[in-house]
Amino acid sequence: MSSPEQLQHDGIKLFEQHDYEAAARAFQDARDAFMQDDNHDMAAEMSVNIGLVHRALGESQQALEMMQEALRHFQSQDDKLRTAQVLGNLGGVYMALNDKEHAELSYRQASNLFKEIGEDTLYSETLMALGAMQFRDGKVMAGAATYGVALENRDDLTAPQRIIKMLSNVINRLSGTPTA
Numbered sequence: 001m002s003s004p005e006q007l008q009h010d011g012i013k014l015f016e017q018h019d020y021e022a023a024a025r026a027f028q029d030a031r032d033a034f035m036q037d038d039n040h041d042m043a044a045e046m047s048v049n050i051g052l053v054h055r056a057l058g059e060s061q062q063a064l065e066m067m068q069e070a071l072r073h074f075q076s077q078d079d080k081l082r083t084a085q086v087l088g089n090l091g092g093v094y095m096a097l098n099d100k101e102h103a104e105l106s107y108r109q110a111s112n113l114f115k116e117i118g119e120d121t122l123y124s125e126t127l128m129a130l131g132a133m134q135f136r137d138g139k140v141m142a143g144a145a146t147y148g149v150a151l152e153n154r155d156d157l158t159a160p161q162r163i164i165k166m167l168s169n170v171i172n173r174l175s176g177t178p179t180a
Helices: 004-016 020-036 040-056 060-076 080-096 100-116 120-136 140-152 159-175
Strands: none
Touching (some): 004 040, 040 060, 120 140
């Protein structure tokens, strides 16, 4: 019989291979095993993973339910890192559901928590997702400002990100918004 950790590892591998149904089974087995071991934190993480599988399969409502369950657990444990991670994932689920208001709220809550606990890279990545969402929604100025903040403290910018940062700074100067 496989350990919960091995089942989790198997699920991740299957997910990366895009074998989503098999990944969901492995994550569910891991979740059950973690629950049996009274490891509720890891069981909640498996709920998030199952939610990610549902999202990949286009089953956004099921993804939402699994992730909200995990979010409640991590909030009750005052686990800010995992809460922020789930909120970031929920942003993507809300986008898939075309619920832009909740997507933006989730991304903002996640980014605020990441900043609070000093997770600068995750803070930046979350703001990049929010900025990209704002751009797609036609909120060019807000997207530029958000994306600009996201790129402020990153040293590992790709060529397109450097261009976006430069354009974001130009847009912000034109609109009177301070830049970094």
